[in-house]
Structure formats: C-alpha cells, structure tokens
Amino acid sequence: MRGPLTSGARVLVVGAGVTGRAVLAALGPLDVRAELTDDNPAALQPYAADGVAVLDARTAARRIADYALVVISPGLPPTAPIPVAAAAAAVPVWGDVELAWRLDQAGHYGPPRRWLVVTGTNGKTTTTSMLHAMLTAGGQDSLLCGNIGDPVLNVLTRPSRLLAVELSSFQLFWSESLRPAAGAVLNIAEDHLDWHGSPEHYAAAKAKALTGEVAVAGLDDPWAAGLLDEAPAPVRVGFRLGAPGPGELGVLDGMLVDRAFGASGAEPVPLAPVDSIPVAGPVGVLDALAAAALARAVGTPAAAIAAGLASFQVGRHRAEVIGVTDGIAYVDDSKATNPHAAEASIRAYPRVVWIVGGLLKGASVDDLVAAVADRLAGAVLIGRDRGAVAEALSRHAPDVPVVQVVTGEDVGMLGTNESVVTRVISAPGVLGEAVMTEAVAAARSLARPGDTVLLAPAGASFDQFSGYSERGDRFAAAVRALSDAGH
Numbered sequence: 106m107r108g109p110l111t112s113g114a115r116v117l118v119v120g121a122g123v124t125g126r127a128v129l130a131a132l133g134p135l136d137v138r139a140e141l142t143d144d145n146p147a148a149l150q151p152y153a154a155d156g157v158a159v160l161d162a163r164t165a166a167r168r169i170a171d172y173a174l175v176v177i178s179p180g181l182p183p184t185a186p187i188p189v190a191a192a193a194a195a196v197p198v199w200g201d202v203e204l205a206w207r208l209d210q211a212g213h214y215g216p217p218r219r220w221l222v223v224t225g226t227n228g229k230t231t232t233t234s235m236l237h238a239m240l241t242a243g244g245q246d247s248l249l250c251g252n253i254g255d256p257v258l259n260v261l262t263r264p265s266r267l268l269a270v271e272l273s274s275f276q277l278f279w280s281e282s283l284r285p286a287a288g289a290v291l292n293i294a295e296d297h298l299d300w301h302g303s304p305e306h307y308a309a310a311k312a313k314a315l316t317g318e319v320a321v322a323g324l325d326d327p328w329a330a331g332l333l334d335e336a337p338a339p340v341r342v343g344f345r346l347g348a349p350g351p352g353e354l355g356v357l358d359g360m361l362v363d364r365a366f367g368a369s370g371a372e373p374v375p376l377a378p379v380d381s382i383p384v385a386g387p388v389g390v391l392d393a394l395a396a397a398a399l400a401r402a403v404g405t406p407a408a409a410i411a412a413g414l415a416s417f418q419v420g421r422h423r424a425e426v427i428g429v430t431d432g433i434a435y436v437d438d439s440k441a442t443n444p445h446a447a448e449a450s451i452r453a454y455p456r457v458v459w460i461v462g463g464l465l466k467g468a469s470v471d472d473l474v475a476a477v478a479d480r481l482a483g484a485v486l487i488g489r490d491r492g493a494v495a496e497a498l499s500r501h502a503p504d505v506p507v508v509q510v511v512t513g514e515d516v517g518m519l520g521t522n523e524s525v526v527t528r529v530i531s532a533p534g535v536l537g538e539a540v541m542t543e544a545v546a547a548a549r550s551l552a553r554p555g556d557t558v559l560l561a562p563a564g565a566s567f568d569q570f571s572g573y574s575e576r577g578d579r580f581a582a583a584v585r586a587l588s589d590a591g592h
Contacts, residue, residue, distance in 0.1 A: 109174030109197055110207075112136040117165055119187055120178025121148035124201045127258040128176050129157065131204060140165075140172075142187070162187065170194040176204055179275035200279025202272060205257035207282065214261040218268045221247075221399045224277060224314045225291025225329070227446040228392045229253075231384060231423055232291060233271040235396035239413030240267055243405040252276060267403060274310040281313075287402035288314035288338075289321035289395045293328035294445030308332060315341075319402040323391055324353065342366075342402070344394035346387055349373070354394045354401075361394060361410070366401035377411035383419055386453025422577035424450060427584045432554030435545075435584040438561040439577030444473040447563035451477040454557040458548045460580070462488035463564030470497045470563055478502035483551030485510065485544045486525075489568040495525055508547040510540055537570040537579050545583035558584075 109116070114137045118128050121143035129152075132139045140158040142165040143149050149159040160168075169175070169190040175198045177188060191198050199207075210217045221240075223233040230253050240247040247267040250260045257270060270285075277283070293308050312332045315322065320338035322329040324345040333341050342352055342365045349355030349364045351371035356362070359380065362373040376397055382389045397410045419425060422439040429435070438450040443466070451457050457480050474497040481502055486494050486509040498507055508526045548558040560580045562573075570576040 109199075110135055110137055111173070113138065114173035115140065115171055116174045116176060117142060117169070117172045117187075118176050119143070119162075119165070119181060121145070121152060122178060124178045124256055127256040128201050128204060131208060131258045131261075132176075166190040169196055172196055174199065176201065177279060179273065179279055182275075183278070198279065199281075200276055201256055201258055202251070202270075202276045203280040203282060205261060206280065208258075209261055215264075216266075218261075218265060219286035219403060220268045220270055220283075220288075220317075221403065222251075222270045222272055222283070222285040222288035222314045222317075223291070223395070223399070224272050224274070224289070224311050225323075226294040226443060227441075227449060228291045228388060228395075229271045229273075230420055230440070231389075232289070232392040232396045233269050234420060235393055235413065235417050236399050237269040238417045239396060239400040239405055239410050240269060240403075242412035242416065243400070243409030245403070245405065269399075272314065274307055277313040278310040283313060283316070285314065285317035287319035287321060287399045288317055289399055290314055290323070290329045290332055291391065291395050292323050292326040292445065293332070294443065312336070319399075321395060321398045321402070323395065325391070340402075342398050344391065344398055346390060354398050356390065356394075361390070361397060363397065363401055363407070365398065374407055376407050377414050381411065381414050383414070383417055385424055386449065388449040388453070422573055424453065425577070425581075427581045428588060430584075430588045433549070433552045434557045435580075436557055436559045437577045437580050438559060439566070439573040439580065441561040441563060442565050442573055444468050444470050444563045447561040448473045448476055450559060450561040451480055454480065454559065456480060456482045456556045458483040458485065458552045458556055458558045460485045460487065460544050460548055460558065460560045461494050461563050462486045462491040463562045463566050463576075464488065464568050465490040465493060465564045468563075470494055471501065473563060474498055475501040478505065481505045482553070482556050483507070483548065485547045485551070487540055487544050487569065488562070488564060488566075490564055494563070506551055508551070510543045510547060512536065512540070537575060538582070540569055541576070541579035542583045542586070545580065545587055549587060 116137050116139045118125050118141045142160050142162050144162050153159045166186045175191045179200050188198050223229050233253050237249040246265045247269050248260045248265045249269050250257045251270040252273045253271040290311050315336035319340040320336040321342045322333035324330045324343035344354040352365050354363050361376040364371050364373050367374040382393045425437045427435040441447045441450045478501050483506045566573045566576040
C-alpha cells in the first residue's frame with residue numbers, strides 16, 4: 106500500500122469497540138505497526154492481553170506526530186483531543202469506512218466492489234434493507250453492511266460484486282475519498298447538532314454520499330433537493346411522492362415508476378404497486394423509491410424491484426406493530442430518535458396516543474408538535490427532556506391531554522404546568538422497565554378504539570435505556586403484559 110499505509114508505518118487506532126476491533130483485523134495482514142488507544146483504560150486490557158500495543162489517550166495525543174495515520178471510531182467528533190492534535194501535526198485521520206474504501210478500491214480483497222450508499226436523517230436502515238432485497242431478487246451478489254450491522258471492513262473478505270451500505274453522518278465525515286457507484290440522501294433534518302456544531306456541517310457530511318457516479322436525493326425534502334442540485338456526480342436522480350419528471354422516480358396511478366433508468370429514456374417504467382410496500386405511510390413510499398433508484402442505477406430489472414419489496418420485512422423497532430387490544434393498535438417505532446422521524450411516524454396514523462421523550466440532542470420539537478397536533482389523542486412524556494416536549498404541547502396542542510411519567514427523585518424538578526398529569530414511580534428493579542410499564546398504562550387510559558398507541562420518542566434513549574432496542578423491547582413487553590392482564 107502507498108501513502109500512510111506504507112511498510113513499517115505506525116498507525117494509531119482510536120476506539121476499542123466493535124469498530125476498533127474491525128480496524129485492527131484489517132490492518133493485521135498489512136506491514137504496519139498498529140497501536141490502540143481509548144478513553145477507557147479498562148477497554149484496552151483485553152487487547153493488551155492479546156498482544157496488541159496499547160496506550161492511554163493522553164499519551165497518544167501527545168505523541169501524535171509519531172504516527173503516519175490515525176484511524177478513528179466514527180462517534181468521535183473532530184473537536185476531540187486526538188483529532189485536534191492530528192490536525193495540528195498534519196497527520197491524516199480516516200474513519201473505518203475510509204479505510205475500507207481505500208483497501209477495497211486498491212484491490213486488497215480482490216476486484217473492487219461497487220458501493221451503493223444510503224444516508225439521511227431518517228429511513229436509512231429501512232431503505233438499505235429494501236435495496237439489498239431488490240439486489241438479491243435480481244440475482245446480484247450484494248452484502249448488507251455499514252451502520253446497519255457488520256462494519257464494512259468485516260464483510261470485505263466475503264465475495265460480492267455490490268455493497269449495500271448504510272452510513273451515518275459521523276461515518277461520512279471521516280470518509281473523505283469515498284466515491285460510491287451510487288449514493289442517496291433521503292432527507293435532512295435537525296439531528297446530531299451537538300456533534301456537528303451546525304445544520305450546515307451536518308448536511309455537508311451527508312452530501313459526501315453524492316460525490317460518486319450517480320447521486321440520488323429526495324425532492325420533497327428541500328435540503329436534500331438542494332444537496333442534489335450541488336452534487337458533483339455526473340448523473341443526478343431525484344425521487345418524489347408525486348408524479349415524476351424526466352430523470353426522476355415517483356408515483357403514478359398507485360404505482361412506483363421510474364423515469365430515470367428506463368431503456369426508452371423518460372417513459373415511465375412501472376416498478377411495483379404502492380400498496381405492496383410493507384411500511385406504513387408516505388415514509389414507506391419514499392424509502393422504497395430511494396432503494397429502487399439505487400438498485401436501478403446498477404441495472405436491477407423492474408421485476409426484481411417488485412419482488413424485493415414483496416419479500417421485505419420491516420426491521421425491529423421500526424414502525425413494528427406489537428398487537429391490537431380492545432381495538433387499540435400498539436406500534437413500536439423506538440428507532441424514531443429525532444423529531445423528523447417522529448413526525449413521519451405519527452403521520453402514518455389518523456389518531457395517535459404518543460409516547461415521547463428522551464434525549465433531544467439539541468433539537469427543537471416545536472415544529473413537530475405543531476405539524477401533528479391534529480392527530481394527537483394524547484401524549485405520554487418520559488425521559489430527561491420531557492419538559493421541552495410538555496412546553497411545545499402547551500403552545501401548539503393545548504387541548505391534548507398529557508401525562509408525564511417520572512421517577513421519585515425527579516419530583517423536585519417538575520414544571521408548573523398544571524394541565525400535565527404526573528405519574529410518579531418508585532422505579533423498583535430496572536428503571537426502564539418501570540418507566541415503560543407506567544407509560545403504556547397511561548397511554549391505554551387515554552386511548553379509545555381505533556387509536557394507535559405509538560412509541561415514537563423523537564429523542565435518544567440513553568437516559569433511561571441501554572439503547573433504542575431496549576426501549577422498544579420494554580414497550581413491547583409492557584403491551585403484552587397489559588393484554589395478558591385483560592385490560
């Protein structure tokens with residue numbers, strides 16, 4: 106390898122988690138000297154026992170000029186000490202995706218793959234999974250990887266011609282040379298502003314998906330459409346909920362249609378019926394259109410688009426229907442971890458009792474509440490930032506009944522909004538379990554037959570749960586317990 110990976114080069118790997126392990130494995134066959142650091146000394150101990158050279162983060166930052174390359178875990182922002190030190194010393198910093206791209210394109214794992222990249226604020230996992238299903242239905246060898254499951258580095262040893270890659274804004278930020286065969290930006294909304302510093306920087310990271318051969322973006326989203334206009338890709342394709350223009354995908358007479366990749370130019374090519382999409386609401390249509398655009402960009406036939414959608418199953422915690430009891434549906438969309446995702450989720454149902462709250466990550470919920478107020482039959486607030494949601498509801502949906510679920514130690518920090526009913530729990534045992542049990546019971550008391558009790562929190566989960574998955578699991582368990590109790 107040339108550049109920072111020349112023989113004998115010292116490479117600093119930052120982060121001892123799943124990404125760091127994948128990076129070390131990829132560097133192993135190369136003739137470089139890899140060393141590992143992490144802010145948590147305990148995380149380094151198993152690696153040291155295996156013979157990996159480790160050092161503490163402060164020492165690594167102080168000695169940064171000794172390295173030819175830093176490979177960083179994507180969650181670490183550019184303002185962290187090690188990337189700041191690397192920038193000052195002119196040491197290149199790559200993410201694991203950048204390392205994977207360079208090794209793959211250099212032929213380190215055989216013929217380079219064609220990367221199909223999906224990013225956006227919401228819908229990434231569903232779209233990438235739909236894309237993989239379409240490619241598989243078309244008989245094309247593809248692997249599903251990136252932010253969706255296996256790191257890209259972990260799948261490159263397996264044979265494939267195509268990679269269906271979900272990438273976050275963090276991963277794209279550290280992937281300077283990535284040029285996919287086709288890349289899609291689904292949408293852009295406020296998220297991770299605490300990491301990127303501004304909406305503009307967040308959008309700029311997402312735009313790196315549009316720097317390859319084919320750029321795809323959602324035209325119904327003004328920011329994503331703007332990124333498409335500025336994309337350097339030689340082929341730019343938009344998708345929309347309405348009738349598509351030339352060079353676009355959209356909907357005509359209840360069908361997904363393609364006016365970008367058809368053999369006869371702008372003539373619409375039918376792809377699949379809208380009612381075959383197994384994801385409720387407009388968001389499901391948009392995700393399917395984006396996946397179809399990427400699949401069509403690499404020659405997937407129309408029949409495979411339909412077959413892929415027919416075989417696709419919604420992932421856990423993504424608008425997952427848990428059950429229907431007494432005419433009330435219970436839906437787990439715990440993956441809706443920002444306001445934009447929560448709005449899309451709520452819009453899929455006519456009347457919603459909304460379980461909301463968590464860590465808002467600097468995002469405002471005022472626009473969200475104003476947009477969905479007419480669909481809300483009630484709201485149940487949980488988590489650290491529930492007060493911001495309560496204030497938005499009082500401003501934009503004052504007639505919606507609101508219940509907040511708090512633990513005993515939070516009682517002294519309650520607001521003065523007298524219209525909000527408070528349920529205090531002592532939280533015996535597991536905090537998240539107690540909170541969600543009470544939240545589901547409160548939601549049931551607000552709902553009537555025909556309503557949907559929807560967990561779409563609009564925030565991250567780490568204040569009360571280990572992640573969105575546990576939050577959704579606790580919701581499902583509480584719903585089943587409620588049903589078993591005969592309520």
